[in-house]
Amino acid sequence: VDNTASAIAHTNIALIKYWGKANEKLTIPYTGSISLTLDKFYTKTKVTFDSQLHADKLFVNGTEQTNLKKAARVLNRVRQLADTNSFAKIESENFVPTSAGFASSASAFAALAGASAAAAGLELDKPALSRLARLGSGSASRSIFGDFVEWLPGDNDENSFAQPLENVTLTDIAVVAVKVNAHQKTISSSEGMKSSAQTSPYYAEWQNVVNRDIVNLKHALTTNNFSLFGQISEANAMRMHALTLSSLPPFTYFEPGTLEVINEVQDLRAQGIECYYTIDAGPNVKILTQTANIPLIKDQLSKQFSPTKISVAHPGPGIEVIKH
Numbered sequence: 001v002d003n004t005a006s007a008i009a010h011t012n013i014a015l016i017k018y019w020g021k022a023n024e025k026l027t028i029p030y031t032g033s034i035s036l037t038l039d040k041f042y043t044k045t046k047v048t049f050d051s052q053l054h055a056d057k058l059f060v061n062g063t064e065q066t067n068l069k070k071a072a073r074v075l076n077r078v079r080q081l082a083d084t085n086s087f088a089k090i091e092s093e094n095f096v097p098t099s100a101g102f103a104s105s106a107s108a109f110a111a112l113a114g115a116s117a118a119a120a121g122l123e124l125d126k127p128a129l130s131r132l133a134r135l136g137s138g139s140a141s142r143s144i145f146g147d148f149v150e151w152l153p154g155d156n157d158e159n160s161f162a163q164p165l166e167n168v169t170l171t172d173i174a175v176v177a178v179k180v181n182a183h184q185k186t187i188s189s190s191e192g193m194k195s196s197a198q199t200s201p202y203y204a205e206w207q208n209v210v211n212r213d214i215v216n217l218k219h220a221l222t223t224n225n226f227s228l229f230g231q232i233s234e235a236n237a238m239r240m241h242a243l244t245l246s247s248l249p250p251f252t253y254f255e256p257g258t259l260e261v262i263n264e265v266q267d268l269r270a271q272g273i274e275c276y277y278t279i280d281a282g283p284n285v286k287i288l289t290q291t292a293n294i295p296l297i298k299d300q301l302s303k304q305f306s307p308t309k310i311s312v313a314h315p316g317p318g319i320e321v322i323k324h
């Protein structure tokens with residue numbers, strides 16, 4: 001059928017974090033960021049533009065959603081570019097195991113961008129798709145591409161998009177995700193980063209930190225230096241979380257289980273098993289390691305965590321658009 005297209009996009013984990021918007025409406029970040037797109041965890045989205053509809057309709061895993069605010073930013077831009085008034089029916093399925101504890105917004109808005117642009121008959125290149133995905137959620141701009149990706153912050157709608165990192169020689173990477181039981185109501189990343197940018201006295205220095213960490217992480221990636229890669233990623237994650245702790249009012253995404261996993265990683269390192277951790281806007285921990293260490297890490301974690309809470313991922317592909 002015309003007017004229908006689907007897209008598959010994978011989730012990504014930030015190694016140098018995006019945490020703060022210079023422009024909220026356009027999702028222009030204060031700093032750049034670097035991520036790794038992962039295999040296994042993805043969103044598949046089908047979009048149909050239909051002149052009979054009176055409003056956009058969004059179904060996630062078969063359930064109709066009432067909050068279409070972020071999706072509308074993507075769809076309105078597509079309508080503007082394609083010069084149409086038609087509303088869209090969006091059917092989205094998340095293939096993100098609940099055991100993994102990954103947020104789905106990066107894969108969801110990347111898939112929405114790819115599917116809605118194709119359904120409207122637009123032929124957008126990857127940078128344009130990245131800009132479109134960015135309007136839905138900042139981290140989604142990076143899920144257009146596979147493997148290691150850098151989001152160039154830019155300062156307007158045209159120059160803020162992601163691109164693949166070049167000359168990467170560090171290819172043996174594995175991510176062991178540990179899901180921690182969450183009991184608190186969490187602060188969304190949009191709200192959290194806004195509070196940090198406005199109230200943390202460390203926010204100005206965070207921007208310098210990120211600029212340095214980006215240069216150093218690129219060096220680690222292009223010289224196949226896993227130790228340096230892990231140290232920089234871990235430190236950058238903790239510096240982001242220091243922004244939440246230093247906000248007014250202070251907040252944290254950490255839970256007791258988060259600290260337990262951090263301790264396990266430090267234990268593993270003391271045993272000579274090389275691994276590091278990173279944490280996004282939630283309590284779950286992603287352990288960064290190399291393939292040979294996976295069995296040892298799983299073994300150690302299984303003493304404290306059920307195997308159903310542990311999942312392993314590797315570098316994954318960029319977006320795939322399917323025309324119907």
Ligand code: DP6
Pocket residue numbers: 013014016017018019027033105136137138139140189190191279280281
């Ligand atoms: C901690 O992309 O979810 O995961 O742009 O407001 O939708 P919005 O935020 P979002 O924030 C991601 C924050 C992070 C770090 C990162 O992915 O870079």
